[in-house]
Amino acid sequence: MPETRRDRERKTGRRRRTVVPRTSHGEWEPPVDRADPLTVLEAENVGRIPDLVPVRWGRMLESPFAFMRGAAGLMAQDLARTPSTGVHVQLCGDAHMANFGVFASPERRLLFDVNDFDETTPGPWEWDLKRLAASAVVIARVTGIAPEAQSEAARAVTRSYRRHMTAFAGMGTLDVWYERVDANAALRTIGRRAPAPVRLAVAGARNQTSRAELPKLTVRTDGGARRIADHPPLVSHVGVDRHSDAVRTVLAKYPTSLESDRRSLLERFELVDLATKVVGVGSVGTRCFVALFMSDIGDPLFLQVKEAGPSVVAASVPRRPARTAAARPSYTSPPESPRSGGRRVVNGQRLMQAASDIFLGWASTGDTDFYVRQLRDMKGTVDTTSLGPRGLVGYAQLCGWALARAHARSGAAAEIAGYAGKGTVLDDAMAQFALDYADQTERDYAALVEAVRTGRITATPGL
DSSP states (O other): OOOOHHHHHHHHHHHHHHHSOGGGGGOOOOOTTOOOHHHHHHHTTTTSOGGGHHHHHHHHTTOHHHHHHTOHHHHHHHHTTSOOOOOEEEEOSOOOGGGEEEEEOTTOOEEEEEOOOTTOEEEEHHHHHHHHHHHHHHHHHHTTOOHHHHHHHHHHHHHHHHHHHHHHHTSOHHHHHHOOOBHHHHHHHHGGGOOHHHHHHHHHHHHOOHHHHHHHHEEEOTTSOEEEOOBTTTEEOTTTHHHHHHHHHHHHHGGGGSOHHHHHHHTTEEEEEEEEEOOSSTTBTBOEEEEEEEETTOOEEEEEEEEOOOOTTGGGSOSSOOOOTTSOOOOOOOOOOSSOHHHHHHHHHHHHSSSOOTTOEEEEETTEEEEEEESSSSEEEOOGGGOOHHHHHHHHHHHHHHHHHHHHTTTOHHHHHHHHOSSSHHHHHHHHHHHHHHHHHHHHHHHHHHHHHHTSSOOOTTO
């Protein structure tokens, strides 16, 4: 049988081991010229809403894991100093364990997948994997899980990623594209080890529809109309008037980024209210709004309109990934204008997710980009801090599987699988990195605690 291109890609992956040994991924020692972590994070606050910057610091102050969630750009700078095979895929950019979850496909099937793409960009596949493995260790430490289980959780991430990538490398091109991590099948796969928080996320997502959320998210006015309920400062009408024209412009323009059938569906709804919203950890301080639409028969539709700037990860990605003569050019995204953050997020999500929100789209107004998606429509988030030792390992496997599937859609599955191999060499190396980088995260978190104590940084905790 003649050698196929995929066979050659596997061989290319194996050859990369001679240049970048798999054991080298276990190395993490902060360089002597490493930038002050708080200076890096302070630079990211430029352009954010000033009154919300203390809220961002307050959320990062909650724990080392909360700090890690807000420090994707800082970790990207560190990852740029670590070994890389030069094989690029579409990255999540912020692949920690809390950025995976359950959501519904357009056919209303529950899937498990990556669910946050604010920092998505093409880059080295190792970066997402290392961040995911390190997050498993940080979560384990925050919740008091023993060192042996910390290491095993990190190994489980890579082991699952490696094995599933090998499976994807043997599948047809279209089969990989159509592959999905069905939530119920995922629970059956991890069997008795399926942690209760994962089962609860799946069960909760079934009942979390726009209609079910209507009484929770809105109140009735004296005239009987629905209005978004205020929960300041997280959700509020205060100050929304000065942004109203811009948001309405975005909502008027964004349907052009949707397929024609979705535009037709959206036309059946009328915008009735807007409010500001504070979201996430790393995103706190960026402009975000909730828009309530109603159909003529009273069906609600909640859309989230979120500012999308440049990826904090992209600046650290090498411009020219390493290649070999036998390899295809590494994956790169289509050319985009300098100011296309919303399109970057949407394109990255559509490439990585098995099925995306039917109302996912983007638009710009003035000098600001936004992306739009449904809010809380059959979405379930796993409480990672409530996972016990066995649950953490099971969930780590699930996240590794979903990440491999997302990366495989970029077309590099065979080369990554050839490099990763069948043994545990890469698993052990990534686990060592995860343990060492968890130490780094704890040191950086301690620096934040000290900066708040001395008054260098003002934090508003508890919001």
